[in-house]
Amino acid sequence: MGSNGQVNLRALVDNQLIAGRISLAVLLKHYWHKTKPMQQPQAKIFVVEDNPVYQTLVLKQLENISQDIHVFSTGENFLAEINHTPDLIILDYNLDGIINGYDVLKELKKLACTPPVIFFSSNLEISVTSSILKLGVAEYIEKTIFTLPRLKHSITKILESSMGIKAVKA
Numbered sequence: 001m002g003s004n005g006q007v008n009l010r011a012l013v014d015n016q017l018i019a020g021r022i023s024l025a026v027l028l029k030h031y032w033h034k035t036k037p038m039q040q041p042q043a044k045i046f047v048v049e050d051n052p053v054y055q056t057l058v059l060k061q062l063e064n065i066s067q068d069i070h071v072f073s074t075g076e077n078f079l080a081e082i083n084h085t086p087d088l089i090i091l092d093y094n095l096d097g098i099i100n101g102y103d104v105l106k107e108l109k110k111l112a113c114t115p116p117v118i119f120f121s122s123n124l125e126i127s128v129t130s131s132i133l134k135l136g137v138a139e140y141i142e143k144t145i146f147t148l149p150r151l152k153h154s155i156t157k158i159l160e161s162s163m164g165i166k167a168v169k170a
Helices: 009-018 024-034 052-062 075-080 101-108 126-135 145-163
Strands: 044-048 068-072 088-091 117-121 139-142
Touching (some): 044 075, 052 068, 052 145, 075 101, 088 101, 088 145, 101 117, 117 145, 126 139, 139 145
Parallel strands (some): 117 139
């Protein structure tokens, strides 16, 4: 193995062929299945949602986008883990615990580099929506089962823009 943990296939082939222990066809067939194709980086996504039903629905939307997803039911738990720097945050307004999504967003804006935030909430009060938009979010989406495709589209668009990768696997 090389210093980065990858198999040096050329050296392995040369050693096995020189020793006469294996044919090239057998060797390549064996190692072809053992090596993984180069994968694009996974987006780290934090979902801050207290409702188990919506947690499940959002996770379903994310299943083809990333495997690196972290779910938090409270703003306090989320803020305790923010040093793990997500690539995207999906944030609800009403949360379990003491602080709500607006308070979480205010804390996020104090950071030097704030990841994109999609506010996904059923709270449609104009004063709340206005305050959230003033703080700056990538998207504000009304939370209903009918807007889940819009959420997925927004996630894909934001990740493609911010990470420079194709976020949805083919």
